[in-house]
Amino acid sequence: METKHDLLIQNKRDIQFKFSIRRKFTVIRGNSATGKSTLFQMVSDANSSRQSGVTISCDVPVKALYEIGFKYELENESGNIYILDEDFGPLKSREFAAKALKSENCFILITRESLASIPYSYKEIYNIKTSGKYHSLENIYPEYDSFHECDYMVTEDEDAGLEYYQSLYGDKVKSSHGNSNLSKSGGPDTLLIGDGCAIGTSTEKYCSELLSDLTRNTSAQYTKSKLNSCYLHQCCCKGTKCDFYTRSKKID
Amino acid sequence: MVKVYFELPDEEIISTSKYFNNSYTDDWLDDWAKKVIRQIDNSTLISSGIVDSPILGPITIREISGGAKALITMNSDASVISNANSCGENCAGLLAELSLKKNFSIYLSYPMEFQAYTFDMEIARTGKICHKAEEFEKEYLLWRQNMTF
Numbered sequence: 001m002e003t004k005h006d007l008l009i010q011n012k013r014d015i016q017f018k019f020s021i022r023r024k025f026t027v028i029r030g031n032s033a034t035g036k037s038t039l040f041q042m043v044s045d046a047n048s049s050r051q052s053g054v055t056i057s058c059d060v061p062v063k064a065l066y067e068i069g070f071k072y073e074l075e076n077e078s079g080n081i082y083i084l085d086e087d088f089g090p091l092k093s094r095e096f097a098a099k100a101l102k103s104e105n106c107f108i109l110i111t112r113e114s115l116a117s118i119p120y121s122y123k124e125i126y127n128i129k130t131s132g133k134y135h136s137l138e139n140i141y142p143e144y145d146s147f148h149e150c151d152y153m154v155t156e157d158e159d160a161g162l163e164y165y166q167s168l169y170g171d172k173v174k175s176s177h178g179n180s181n182l183s184k185s186g187g188p189d190t191l192l193i194g195d196g197c198a199i200g201t202s203t204e205k206y207c208s209e210l211l212s213d214l215t216r217n218t219s220a221q222y223t224k225s226k227l228n229s230c231y232l233h234q235c236c237c238k239g240t241k242c243d244f245y246t247r248s249k250k251i252d
Numbered sequence: 253m254v255k256v257y258f259e260l261p262d263e264e265i266i267s268t269s270k271y272f273n274n275s276y277t278d279d280w281l282d283d284w285a286k287k288v289i290r291q292i293d294n295s296t297l298i299s300s301g302i303v304d305s306p307i308l309g310p311i312t313i314r315e316i317s318g319g320a321k322a323l324i325t326m327n328s329d330a331s332v333i334s335n336a337n338s339c340g341e342n343c344a345g346l347l348a349e350l351s352l353k354k355n356f357s358i359y360l361s362y363p364m365e366f367q368a369y370t371f372d373m374e375i376a377r378t379g380k381i382c383h384k385a386e387e388f389e390k391e392y393l394l395w396r397q398n399m400t401f
Contacts (some may be wrong), residue, residue: 031291032342033319037315086268086338113337130307132307197290
């Protein structure tokens with residue numbers, strides 16, 4: 001789920017945090033003493049009293065989330081941005097993940113822990129960049145814009161996705177049989193192929209369903225269980241990879 | 253020697269900031285604490301419980317970083333397994349240094365980069381002893397990814 005909210009959080013002592021969030025889950029980690037706890041504390045102060053000296057500018061409410069009361073908040077509130085600090089005990093729990101995923105809120109998670117149940121993208125993992133009293137976010141991981149074939153390759157998919165990569169790179173591509181096993185697969189020289197969103201269930205499910213709907217009852221019908229050869233072989237008169245969609249669903 | 257737990261039951265994982273704020277005594281604010289606050293927070297412990305921060309100005313000891321609180325707890329309180337997940341990579345040097353002087357335990361579930369620092373470390377789950385980053389990383393990966401080398 002993509003979204004975009006611009007946040008400006010500042011106090012009367014000119015401590016300022018200015019950044020944007022682009023997905024449901026944003027993770028902040030990095031060195032100690034960069035302002036993570038200060039950010040959380042300022043949001044917490046702004047929430048807890050009317051004249052706190054902290055102002056928050058955003059198109060939706062920005063709130064601190066605490067262990068006490070988080071279940072009620074996530075079950076009953078929507079349209080908020082919640083910020084959680086590293087002392088938030090339930091962060092790694094399945095219960096929190098389930099409620100957060102189901103809720104219609106965004107989350108800023110201050111943690112160095114790996115959260116297997118939360119679908120956050122590597123593109124939304126940030127350090128706090130500090131310039132005096134001014135703070136912003138910077139990506140920890142670079143964007144990967146090219147794909148390099150490796151001697152060992154593992155994909156989280158075991159059906160159509162595996163078949164697709166094997167058609168391109170042969171038997172060197174194995175399946176980890178699910179996203180939760182992906183990080184446990186292979187060795188130091190293995191290329192792991194997963195959804196850009198760490199778990200990716202929502203994106204993958206959406207894309208699979210969309211593709212299935214678009215191709216239903218055509219010879220290019222997509223199913224996740226077995227990859228239609230239409231997606232593997234050159235099949236149109238233009239001599240390119242199947243450009244089914246540019247030809248008004250007509251296949252020669 | 254630092255004993256490292258990659259996993260702990262939830263009830264044994266301390267909330268670094270809250271634990272520190274409700275546990276520290278004047279004894280904790282010793283030369284080690286001064287060093288930690290200087291190196292990690294780039295601040296100065298100027299009197300008991302008061303810290304001069306270049307960004308925040310005068311603050312109380314309760315407002316120092318989570319990483320600094322964790323490193324001070326490791327040195328001063330042997331009764332708990334300190335939560336080193338509160339420590340960023342910039343705490344690795346002091347953590348390594350402390351491990352050469354004291355026996356303490358930490359919970360650390362992320363692959364902290366120890367770079368060229370040497371340390372005395374026991375991995376709780378295997379009993380393996382590590383002294384350098386590659387040894388720690390191998391143990392971490394074995395736990396995390398069930399990899400074979």
